[in-house]
Amino acid sequence: MEKIKTILDREPISSDYIRSKQDFANVVKGAKGLGKPYWQTNWFYGTVGVVAVAVIVTAVTLSSSDTPVKKPDNNQAVVMTSADDQKKDPVIKEAKENTDSEEEVVAADSEETSNEEETSQSNTNSEETTTTQSTQNTSEGTTNTAARKTQEEEEVVKKAEIGMPNLAGVTGGPIAFRDFCDPLGIQVDGGVMIHQYTIQYRSCARDITARIRGNRLPSQVCDEIRDCGSAIEVTFSNFKAVDRDGKPVQLKAFSLITKP
Amino acid sequence: MAVNPVYHQTNDRLQEELVIIQEAKENPERFGPLYQKYHEQIFRYIYQRMDDEHLAFDVTSQVFVKALKNLHKYEYRGVPFSSWLYRIAKSELYQAFRDRKARRTVNVESMHLFEMVEEFEEDDSVTNKKKLLQCLSLLKDGDLQLIELRYFEKRSYREIGEILEITENNAKVRTFRALERLKKLFMK
Numbered sequence: 001m002e003k004i005k006t007i008l009d010r011e012p013i014s015s016d017y018i019r020s021k022q023d024f025a026n027v028v029k030g031a032k033g034l035g036k037p038y039w040q041t042n043w044f045y046g047t048v049g050v051v052a053v054a055v056i057v058t059a060v061t062l063s064s065s066d067t068p069v070k071k072p073d074n075n076q077a078v079v080m081t082s083a084d085d086q087k088k089d090p091v092i093k094e095a096k097e098n099t100d101s102e103e104e105v106v107a108a109d110s111e112e113t114s115n116e117e118e119t120s121q122s123n124t125n126s127e128e129t130t131t132t133q134s135t136q137n138t139s140e141g142t143t144n145t146a147a148r149k150t151q152e153e154e155e156v157v158k159k160a161e162i163g164m165p166n167l168a169g170v171t172g173g174p175i176a177f178r179d180f181c182d183p184l185g186i187q188v189d190g191g192v193m194i195h196q197y198t199i200q201y202r203s204c205a206r207d208i209t210a211r212i213r214g215n216r217l218p219s220q221v222c223d224e225i226r227d228c229g230s231a232i233e234v235t236f237s238n239f240k241a242v243d244r245d246g247k248p249v250q251l252k253a254f255s256l257i258t259k260p
Numbered sequence: 261m262a263v264n265p266v267y268h269q270t271n272d273r274l275q276e277e278l279v280i281i282q283e284a285k286e287n288p289e290r291f292g293p294l295y296q297k298y299h300e301q302i303f304r305y306i307y308q309r310m311d312d313e314h315l316a317f318d319v320t321s322q323v324f325v326k327a328l329k330n331l332h333k334y335e336y337r338g339v340p341f342s343s344w345l346y347r348i349a350k351s352e353l354y355q356a357f358r359d360r361k362a363r364r365t366v367n368v369e370s371m372h373l374f375e376m377v378e379e380f381e382e383d384d385s386v387t388n389k390k391k392l393l394q395c396l397s398l399l400k401d402g403d404l405q406l407i408e409l410r411y412f413e414k415r416s417y418r419e420i421g422e423i424l425e426i427t428e429n430n431a432k433v434r435t436f437r438a439l440e441r442l443k444k445l446f447m448k
Contacts, residue, residue: 004397004404005311005365008373013307018300021317027295028288030321031328 065148163189165239165251167217175256177226185216186236192249196240204228211238225258232258277341285331295324298342302349308408309353310362319356323349343422350423366396366404372412380443395445403438410435 038044164171165188168179186194194215201208203224212218225232237253277294284291302323307316326348334344356362373389382388396404409420421431 005363006393006397007311007365007367008393009370010367013313015300018303022296022299023321024292024295027321027324027328028291030325031288
């Protein structure tokens, strides 16, 4: 710390001399010239506000356009959810009586995929026709908004061209067992390939919900429905499908009622 | 101890000042009378604590610029307007010390030293005066300020309290303690 300087008997300054140094005009001028600091001015607040809003809007826009498209699964497999049948058939994993929980089953399905790949691939060699195109779609997650809008418009046009999913040409209502177990599986006009869907039906007094890989109806399902008699309503929904370009398309759910 | 008549004023004088202040809030040009009235004592307060005369005038000028600029914030609290000016002066003075434009200085007259040595009941010798000067430079700034205000500038405790924003009694107690510390240093 700097030592304090001491001065003894300094020559006094007269009042007249001090008065002669008064300059009130300069003081008034100084007070007028001494404006507010820039950070307290309105224009500063305004500018900062506008910039902040612009940054937030940009960030929100970018983050929304960066949301990746959900990656469709490559592999085809049958994943049935029936607890009762879990031991009977390795393909049937889980069953739930309550159909409201279907979404959970679907969500869990994607996590289970990696574990099930090995077992399911061996069962579905014949159904691997629709798998290769789907992976290409996932890399398109980061496009700008304008490009995305254009893409959505194109998809709307394509949707109009795409027909209803059908089993042997039947898109709803009664269907014969023979047609129901059509080896071609669920077909859609316009070159659309289904690689996953959910099936719901009541068989032998049990509500079954199953997630199926591929577009075909598993033979187990066919047999079970046949064994439990006729007039069973079967609903097909939550399709995962791609068009000729490998882009995902949405398909409407449909219900069929089996008859002998 | 004599009372500083420029600081202590009658109620009528204070009211007159208030009228000027109100007018000056509207029109800065009306601040003139207050500037003329207080310029000298604010300058002397500043010059007492630094050794550069020109800088002391600059700082004084800056005090009035700040006062005029912030006059709209001034509120009358029953104390003379000059106590508000002293507080600004103190702030500007320490700003000058921080900026290293000026060096903290204590200006003492022989008469003041004589009075203090007498207070300590010691001989008024040249050696004692030199020793006292040395001790003053060793005091903490707070203590030094109180000694300056009370013993070198002859201000009342009320005035000291208003300048330092403490009560009159507190000013008295603090000044007494500062003097005790100075005496302790002196007796070593």
